[in-house]
Amino acid sequence: MSIAGVYDCVTKSPMGDQNSVLTLVVDGDTVTGTNAGATGAMDVEEGKVDGDSATWVMNMTVPMPMKLEASVTVDGDALTGSVKAGAFGEMAMTGTRQG
Numbered sequence: 151m152s153i154a155g156v157y158d159c160v161t162k163s164p165m166g167d168q169n170s171v172l173t174l175v176v177d178g179d180t181v182t183g184t185n186a187g188a189t190g191a192m193d194v195e196e197g198k199v200d201g202d203s204a205t206w207v208m209n210m211t212v213p214m215p216m217k218l219e220a221s222v223t224v225d226g227d228a229l230t231g232s233v234k235a236g237a238f239g240e241m242a243m244t245g246t247r248q249g
Contacts, residue, residue, distance in 0.1 A: 152176050153204055153224040159185070159245035164238055172229070172245055174204065181206060189213065194220075210235075 154176040161168045170187035174194065181197030181204045189212040197206035202225065208218040222231030222243065229245035 151202075151224075151226070153181070153199060153202060153222075153229075156248045157229050157245035158248060159229065159243055161233055162242045163235075164241075171248075192218070208233075 154174050157172045157174070159170045159172045161170065168187055170185050172185045172194075173183040174181050174197075175183045176199055179199050181194060181199045183194040183197075184191045185194065185208055186192075189210075192208040192210055194206045194208060197204060203221070203223045205219070205221045208220065210216045210218050216236050219234040220231060220243065221234075222229050222245075224247075227247035229243070229247070231243050232240045233243050234240050
C-alpha cells in the first residue's frame, strides 16, 4: 500500500500537542504535499520515499522560522515517526489515514 493519503496527525511539541492534517502525494520515489495546522500550512519539500517510509523537510515560519525534518513509517492506515526541530530536538508524530 502506498503511503500517499491524507492523515490526521498529532505532533508532541514542547508547546503541547499540535494537531495537523498531513497530505502526502507520492510520485515514484518522491513525496510532496502539505501539513496544515493551527498556525497555517507548510509545504512538504525534498521528500523521499523508500517503501513504507518517507523523509522530508518543512520550513516553518510561525511561531518562528525553523527547518523541520520529518521521518515517518506507514503501516496500513497508521503513521508513526518524528519531526526534528532544530534546538528543540525530536518530537514524536503519529497519524491516522482519513477514510
